Amino acid sequence: MRARLIFSILVASLILFSLITIGYSVKWMRVEPKVVEITPGAESIVRIYVGEEVKNQRVKLTILEKPEWINYSFSIQEAKTPFLSNLTIKISNNAPIGDYIIRIGLWMGKTLLEKENITLTVRREFTPPKLYFTNYTCPSTIVVGEKIPLNLSFKYVIESEAWIRVKILLDDQVETMVEFRLYGNGSIPVYRQITAPTEPRDIMITSIIEYFNPNNGTWIISDSKACRVTVTTIPTVFKIVAKGLPSNVEVNVQILILSQGSIIERKVSSNKEYEVDLSIYQPSGILVVVEDEIILSNNTKYVAENNLREIYVEPGWTIKIQFSYSTFYLLSMRVEPNDDILKILEKDEWVKRGSSFPISAPKILQSSSKKYVLSCMSIDGKMVNDTRILEIYSPHTITYKYVEYYKLSILSKVRLPSTLSSKEYFLQDLLSYVDESSGEYWVENGEVVKIPYRRYALNDYRFVPTGFKSNLKLEIHDDSASMIVNESGFIELYYDVEVRINIFVSYSKIEKIWREEWIPIGSRYKIQLSTLLSPRTIGERIELRSFKSDLNYEFIKDRETIILEVDSPGNVEIHINRYFQVRLYSIPLLDDMYPSCIGPPDLTEWNIGEDLTEIWVLEGTPLTCYFPEKIDNQMMSVLFVKGYAGNIEYTTPGLKLFYVKEPLTIRVEYRVVRYFQLRGRxxxxxxxxxxxxxxxxxxxxxxxxxxxxxxxxxxxxxxxxxxxxxxxxxxxxxxxxxxxxxxxxPSINSPILQFFQLTSIIILSYIAYIYHKMWRVRVKAAMQGDEDIED
Known part of the structure; x- marks a missing residue:
């Protein structure tokens, strides 16, 4: 019992300590809003934030104090912190007007943790009146210092008595104000006068109707009207007319009042009378100035005949002033191309409409290296004949188009070795006989000139272009040279002379090749026999038989080189033999060699190997090869599939005849069939x-x-x-x-097995009989025991 008492005291101490440290050291409850304004019959919601600083504590909300005509409800009244509860407050229709207190309490068990007060203000419901202007008039203009009359009226619909006021503002400043205390429906006229300013200007008059809201003590605007009034002086009228301009043109006009030093700027539409009202108080000198020139586009302008007028004016006068404009068109003279020599013809002139203007130009302008020829003349892009005088009724651009020509000199020259200088005149004459380009030409500027720049052949002589010299940029294309002529220039074309050498090569008496070589005259031409004797492919061999030429030559044997002295055309004959290698692949699985081949009787140098037989054969030699269909050998058979002799493919076996014209590889594609024995033991x-x-x-x-x-x-x-x-x-x-x-x-029909089966059946039957007998004894004994108990 003592231990239980001590435990209870400790628990109570802990709870008390928790309440002291938690319940009174933190903020448990926060209410928004704390002041609620409401009308009878309405309802409002107050948010209560509970336990924002304390977690996982079970608390309960209650109303500690409230007026009796208030109904309320919590969205969450009891829960674990933190949570948000909405307090719904509903006021009865007969609630009295005034301020009241609602006190909220927060409990943990039977301990009150915190209290919060809500101030409830009950106000009478205010219905805004309906107010609007039905009539509002004011003058558009007024003379300075005069009274401005204002006629206005408004209608009202008011359920309960209310304060109404009408304010009249001049440029946002209150000039006058009228207040009314009204109730019900009706219409009220209001007439007021305000004084206009003493200087001319535009003013804004605004009328505002307002009602007073007793709930918040403010005036509310219900309707407003405004009008603009121009305050003027006694007008002095200037009527200004601008003649001679298009209908859509506006002219800037400046009117200087000398006595006041003021300037009035206006825009006057052409051909229309424009009135300008001047505010002057005494006779004054007036200067009226219009634009001297009006340029509507780059090629049309209008010039005033007299753009300044000085006039004496008294107040109240009406004066009409007319300004006249003359039309001028821009006449532009241009040249093509834009060259310094031709620029003396270019100029721009403004010409008055209806006047005449000479437009002739020189036909030819020429210098030492170029010339200009007038090809045509255009007015506004339209080609015209030679017109000396042009009547001006619109702007024009006159273009004189000249064709520019440059002088181009072309010269062709032969270049020879010094050892053949004696032939220079002869070869130069031959070149002039076939040359197509030499001479002097006038070429149009920008024209692409194409001159022959190619080989010229004359019998056994040929002139080969090897270079050029020019101040122009040349581009070589195949057999011609082209350039764009944009300046005067010269071209020197250089040619080398070549002679024709005919080279005849015969191979193995069955092929002859003729080759033409053009060799520069005076040079030493090398014939590398190694290039002719070098095999073109693997398995080819070439041997020289003989050489002959009608030119002087030198034979260098160890280098296999022949050097020709080329001073004239000539012929060369070379005879060579060509051999090809024939490779014969046999079937490796057989004792005999297949396929087998034979040739002419003199073909005896067969190089026989284990699986390969080789021989060098003169080009054109016939060979006969045998491809067997089937070869049986011990426990296998070799079957023919395809045969090959170089690029020739044979799909049938037998004898095949062909001529050796290239290195050959002779082989057979076969299929081997093997046999195996199956035995049983x-x-x-x-x-x-x-x-x-x-x-x-x-x-x-x-x-x-x-x-x-x-x-x-x-x-x-x-x-x-x-x-x-x-x-x-x-x-x-x-x-x-x-x-x-x-x-x-063992077999199922065995007598021993049948004996064992019969014995098993007898034993099982005996066991079943003994078991049945014992069961009957036990049942009988059990029945007798029950009868003894009943007795």
Whole structure:
């Protein structure tokens, strides 16, 4: 009991300590809003934030104090912190007007943690009156210092008595104000006058109707009207007219009042009378100025005949002033191309409409290196004939188009070695005979000139272009040179002379090749026999037979080079033999060589190897080869598939004849079929399925018979010999021997097994009889025991 008491005291102390440290050291509850304004019959919601600083504490909200005509409800009244509860406050329709307090309490169990007060202000419901102006008039203009009359009226619809006021403002400043205390429906007229300013200007008069809201003590605008009034002086009128301008043109006009030093600027539409009202108080001198020039586009302008007028004016006068404009058009003279020589013809002139203007120009302008020829003349892009005088009724652009020409000189020259200078005149004459371009020409500027720049052949002589010299940029294209002529220039074309050398090459007496070589005259031409004797492909061999030429030459044997002295055209004859290598591949699996080939009787240099036979054969030699169809060899057969002699393919076997015209590889594509033996090894029965089969064959075998009775006592007992693998399938990829396994197994028809079965049945029947007898005894004993108990 003492321990339980101590435990209770400790628990109470902890709870008290928790309340002290938690309940009174933190803010448990926050209310928004704390002041609620409401009208009778309405409702409002107050948000209560509970336990924002304390977590997982179960608390409860209650109303500690409230007026009796208030109904309320919590969205959440009791829960674990933190949580938000909405307090709904509903006021009855007969609630009295005034300020009241609602006190909220927060409890943890029976302990009040915190209290919050809500101030409730009950106000009478205010219905805004309906107010609007029905009539509002004011003058558009007024003379300075005069009274401005204002006629206005407004209608009102008011459910309860209200204060109404009408304010009249002049440029946002209150000039006058009228207040009314009204109730019900009606209309009230209001007439007021305000004084206009003493200086001319535009003023804004605004009328505002307002009502007083007693709930918040403010005046509310219900309707407003405004009008603009121009305050003027006694007008002095200037009527200004601008003649001679298009209808859509506006002219800037400046009017200077000398006595006041003021300037009035206006825009006057052409051909229309424009009135300007001046505010002057005494006779004054007036200067009226219009624009001197009006340029509507780059090529049209209008010039005033007299743009300044000085006039004496008294107040109240009306004066009309007219200004006249003359039309001028821009006449532009241009030249093409834009060259310094031609620029003296370019100018721009403004010409008055209806006047005449000379437009003739020189036909030719020429210098030492170029000239200009007048090709045509255009007015505003339209070609015209030679017109000397032009009547001006619109702007024009006159373009004089000249064609620019440059002088171009072309000269062709032969270049020869010094050793052949004696032939220079002869060859220069030959060149002039075939040359197409030499001379002097006038070429139009920008024209692309194409001159022949090619080889000229004359019998056994040929002139080959090798270079040029020019101050122009040339581009070489195939057999011509082209340039864009944009300045005066010269071109010197240089040619080398070549002579024709005919080279005849014969191969193995069956092929002759003629080749034409153009060799620069005076040069030493090398014929590298090594290039002719070098094989073109692998398996080719070339040998020189003879050489002959009608030119002087030098033969260098160790270098296999012939050097010709080329001073005139000539011929060269070269005779060579060409040999090709023939490679014969035999079938490696056979003892004899297949395929086999034979040639002419003099073809004896066969180089026989193990699987390859080689021989060098003169081009054009015939060969005969034999491709056998089938070759049997021991446990395999070789079958012909295809035969090849170089690029020739044979799909049938037999003898094939062909001529050697290139290196050849003779071979045969074959298919080998191998054979394998299947045998069986068994102590009993007969193995069926053994024999010789081709590679990959699938063979099914078996043993007959598959069972044998055992001998002696085992046979008497019914035992039999049975083959474990009595049947099977073999895929032959080599020789195969199948071992047959025999095992001794009992037979169902054995007398011993039948005796054992009968004995088992007798024993089981006896056991069942004994068990049945014992069961009956126990049942009978049990029945007698029950009768004794009843007695």
């Amino acid at each position: 068994t102590d009993k029965g007969v193995f069926i399925g053994g024999g010789i089969y081709p590679e990959g064959a699938r063979v099914t075998w078996r043993v007959e018979p598959q069972e044998y009775p055992a001998d002696g006592f085992l046979g008497l007992l019914g035992f039999r010999w049975r083959a474990l693998n009595s049947i099977g399938v073999e895929d032959l990829y080599g020789d195969r021997v199948v071992e047959i396994m025999w095992v001794l197994t």
